[in-house]
Amino acid sequence: MFNDIGALELVTLVILGVLIFGPDKLPKVIQDASRFIRKIREFSESAKEDIRTELGPEFKDFEFEDLNPKTFVRKQLMDGNDDLGLKEIRESFDLRKEMAEVTDAVNGRESASKDSAGGVSGGAAITAANGSPGAPDLLKKREQPAKDDRPPFDADAT
Template sequence: MFESVGWGEIVVLVVAGLFILGPERLPSAAAWVGRSVRQVKEFANGARDQLRGELGPEFDELRKPLEELRGLRDLHPRNAVRRTLFDDPEPKPNGFAPGPNLTKSNGTPQAHPAAPQPPAPLARNERPPIDPDAT
């Protein structure tokens, strides 16, 4: 439930509670919060058990889309960028990784694009060519 709350945030909350409530009322407020969280969990578990009892096997079918929605938590932009930049592409069903489309518009295979040739090495004291558009 509180998987995204770290120790730093907990310390800040305790210190803020200490200043707001004072040392006399802080323990009773913490006990009240604990009881409230426990009661909410019990209500949620009771509702889930009641639904499972009433729906029977259909409950599991309703739960599958919810489990798929939980997988959408992966769609954080940082995770998407990391997956795009650093993970290998998944192979296609034909066994090849996704790449450029090598078929012409009429469906015939197109020749593989030629790799650019590296420039010839420069001779001693030769100045490299200058591209005025790149500067």
């Protein structure tokens, strides 16, 4: 329970205890606190045993730690049970490569990498999705009009 308390923290707690409770009452306070913690542990263990007996023999290997979502996910997905092929998916997904392709597409550069099907890179795929190869690239900035030109006015919009 207190495995991560170092020597400095322990000394600090002792000094605080002496200052708050005084040297006369400190042993009694420590004794009462340890008795309280022991009672809570006993109550918790008896409640767990009651639940296990009520669930029946089918759940004799039931662990309450499995109810924690992190533990459940780690046990189900990260263990050797790879029924769904998640290990292959995890290994095939390269986030850096995907981000580089998206960055190249946004900046209008041609990506050097090809996808696994032998197709075109991400930037060309976006242009093909827009229609013909001569379709305007909507990701590039337009030329700014001259200072003397008035912007278009739409009477219906105002």
